Amino acid sequence: MHRRRWAILGVLMLSLLIVVVDNSILNVAIKTISTPAPAGLGATQSELEWAINSYTLVFAGLLFTAGLLGDRLGRKKVLIGGLAAFGIGSALAAFSGSPAELIGFRAVMGVGAAFVMPATLAVLMNVFERDEQPKAIGVWAGGVGLAIAIGPITGGLLLDHFWWGSVFLVNVPIVVLAVALMLWLVPDSRDPRPGRIDPVGVVLSVTGLVLLVYGIIKGGQLADFTDATVLATTGAGLAVLVAFVVHEKRSEHPSVDMAYFGNKVFSAAIVAVTLVFFALMGVTFFAVFYIQSVRGYSPLETGLLMLPLAVSQLVFAPRARLAVDRFGNRATTTAGLLLLAATLAAFVLLGRDTPLWVMETVFFLMGAAMAHVMTPVSVVIMQALPREKAGSASALSNTFRQIGGALGIAVLGSVLSTAYRGDIEDELGLLPFGARHAAGESIEATLAVADRLGAGGEALTRAADEAFLHAMHITALWGAGIAALGAVVVAVYLPGRPPKSEEGDRGPELVSAAD
Template identity: 35%
Template structure:
């Protein structure tokens, strides 16, 4: 029976089977960990660098949003494509292309010298990240036997957590003591190391599918639909969630995605096989992945505003304060893999979501003057929940996909992650802004600020935790404005945290009822 008939993952017909270090799956894990670490670190340092980028390049708030959004749009549009290319033409090949391109784009950002250049090269960085990321999980699915795959995913999740954890601290140190450009230049040595190690130890894996026409129509439809949906999400905060542009763009994207799903069912070799979604655990795992990062990235965004703008901490100090969250997520990743291996994702996934719901409830109790003793328990619970869900959802999605679709499944998970993160940041920041607009005048008046109505135009600044004070204000008035503005901001934080808690609790119920024990897909 041929490889095509069995759907097994093969190396090229003219190449001998991997030997030596290339035959050892643990070396493959080491190789992909370098690229994963680089992307994870970059994702969390950019938020620290944004204020300095704005000051140095004279960027507006809208420009800085596009530093993040251009990356997100390119990443979301190409993740499933990146996985599919790796599955068909070689996961090692596209992983290496992704690492090389991501590294070069990072250096180009630091050398660009203009906000337009930063935005353009961030989009290029996102595209190459889309080639890199899904092929990390796709490779692990191909080289590890099922009994070891859960452990490999746990380590994969731990590397992702470690890189995200180090981001605020590394980014803060580099921005304060070197320059904002250095947070991108740091990717150069990591990327070079990733290329060298991968070239030496990573085997080539691909799915033998015979000769068939590539699904160009599916690529275009999926990219157009995802870009429209993500664009509506990231612009919803600025345009307003009920604005015709937001609704029209979002609806158009959903319609194109619906057309994509219909189109894929009629393709012999589809970009994203719809049969994957017949597995309820894979489908729910995809949704939970999005919710996991909705909660994580959205909460980290407003927590950094709280720690730096309300509490007055430096970027490094803010990173150190959130260290319990980061360390807990690192610990929870292998723990989540172990729990999933023993009891299945039906236990670990709801448990992780409940921990996040409890953490968000704790964050809703913070005040502008809360001590650190009130912060670290929710941080720990959040980190434990995120790490546990990361490991469980990775196994639920990639572990339930056939080996031949490992890269596509990895792209599906990464797409859900990015869309969830974009939604979390946009929706929660929008909720904070809306709550600030509704309570700012009243809070300022309650704090004893005369003419509180005159500060209504400062709502955007207050929604970022910044009190609208000026140096020429009398000390007493400055203190009153700061008190009222910070209380209005905390009102928004409480709303965002409670919404997060409700979403996470609902996700826990869905996971408990719908997820079944992982049953590894056929080769």
């Protein structure tokens, strides 16, 4: 047991914070980035989805390799290298001159983040004994809630006083501080029998995910999922991912051991992680446009209005373990997913003039639901493997978290775009075809046209608000359905409350439940 383990946990949470806070800051800034230069970059909705997903997909695709490199070279070295790459990518993203540059530099940030995330949990599992690991993981998970709280408010403050790039540049001093503390406090560790790098698997997984997500986003952009390009890229993505699975099963040194997924408990926990982030990331994407574009609040006010979501996670994540102790993994996680589904469905209650307390209550309950899913399933996943394989367990958990988020933004963003275009297209009938198609892609694009029309654009603004609200309600119900599906999976496959004779030995119970 390391004597400075709690101080080390603090440093690990700081490293985790910059990785998580980046997306939560970006969520508040996406409307600003979508405005024309010089205030923003004039990014379309599909470009905004790619600005988020270029980071997420690179992050997900490299996590397995990053975990193996940490096991082989030393987690501390890999963690510091990842922080450095993340800081460089952040500085470059801050000064992007176009949406394409932003997408590219966000991918560089994703490379750095991929090496940070698995190393933090692997170091945590190394410095804490098994009986303290659930508590430490709970605190670690609470750090995610803290990052989500800090991100939107920090982003709002920066956007109120500086240009949009400041939301990325703020990462640089945090990286410098984290690296300095890392060098001072964190011990190095490695797997005595590390796995081998699987470059073919990395290429197949990233290629497959990018093609799949491209097809989904393109379908939403065109409002036509039967388009030949959409079908070809989506089909190619699925085919490459099938090839990835086949390769991993046959490889002597796979980056992903497919045997893990023969364990129903382990697979159910992974499904829960994936579906929670599918719903959360997709909903957060459209919630920002609802708050800023429809309700008219500033970026800072948006950050404050989304605070209950973060505070609730921060409060409940460390305490969710108490619910697991009393009711078991199955009941706690199922209830969390059902509550998440209910809060997503509650978005249909939100309109142009809905009292703010309704939205704040929905956000608070959503955060509580997430906390009661993520903490128990994180413990199940991490304790299912031996300590020396902590990097692999962390990589699996976080890879599917990122994949879920990327697919959530792509799928729910495409549902939003398709529904919005269907409602607003008739209002844009007088515009030339090219301008009509561009103006119908998102509410921001429509509002830009309305602004150019002056007083005559008021009717178009009202129509845009109504079309967006209808599209948001449809999209939220899709998210609710996904969360409900997750509840069914965990209710069937996660372990229930252990017999009383086993309650005093929590570690073995989790391991045996995952066998």
